[in-house]
Amino acid sequence: MGTPFPHVHDPLVPVHLDHPIYQQDRMRLFLDTWTWYDFCATQDFAYGTRFHGNVAALLGGTPAMLLAHDSRTLELAEHHQMPFTLMPSFTADVRAEELYAATDLTAFNSELPRGFDRYTAFLERNGLQHIWGEGNGTGDFDERLAAATFPRPVQPLIASDGHEIASRLKWLRDGMVLDITRHPQAYEPPFAHPPWNGAGSRHARxxxxxxxxxxxxxxxxxxxxxxxxxxxxxxxxxxxxxxxxxxxxxxxxx
Missing domain, CATH: 1.20.5 (Single alpha-helices involved in coiled-coils or other helix-helix interfaces)
Incomplete structure (x- = not known):
């Protein structure tokens, strides 16, 4: 809604309208993984402390360097043989060109097929069917995916054509309608919701x-x-x- 993020007062964090990244329309919120991958595929390089952000870049075919800042991110990087550099703190001067030059995907590319085999073997060992098994799947997943329509990424309100403002005003209007009455386009579950009697809940206790x-x-x-x-x-x-x-x-x- 354009309001600063609560409890974040550091002006260097891009959670307020005056931040340069916000003003330059350089922020995106992806509502679907496939649009995320497609966007990453248009970039030259990705790096950061968020494990899944680097995974999205790699799945989009873009080199990525994980800044391993704790034991969890380090363990994930080592397990998947992802390019990483130890970054326990950000006191050092981080340069994107140096991270890019140090990114070597040789071990990752070698490990990926072995990881895939371990994953499918785990599914089969536990009696779970998957689309890569013999005789499973229709084989047209990529074609169906290409024909699907996904929501566009969310941009900052500063977007020049005004579509973000119109989109969020519509969201507010739809929310008001839902608050007043059951919207005809609301999701209907395929089963009756069980009655809640509060048994075992924190409220009941x-x-x-x-x-x-x-x-x-x-x-x-x-x-x-x-x-x-x-x-x-x-x-x-x-x-x-x-x-x-x-x-x-x-x-x-x-």
């Missing part, structure tokens, strides 16, 4: 704990009231009140 606490408090309150009544009956004031009530009843007064 809180309700049970609250009810138990209230019951305990009610018992304490009842006990205190009984003690007060006993004290009142034993006090001189209580004795006087009882005598007066008896005198009133004797003379027929309330």
């Amino acid at each position: 809180i309700q049970a704990q609250t009810a138990e606490k209230l019951a305990g408090q009610k018992g304490q309150i009842d006990e205190l009231y009984a003690r007060l009544e006993r004290i009142e009956r034993r006090s001189p004031w209580g004795f006087t009140q009882r005598v007066l009530r008896r005198i009133r009843r004797a003379f027929g007064r309330p």
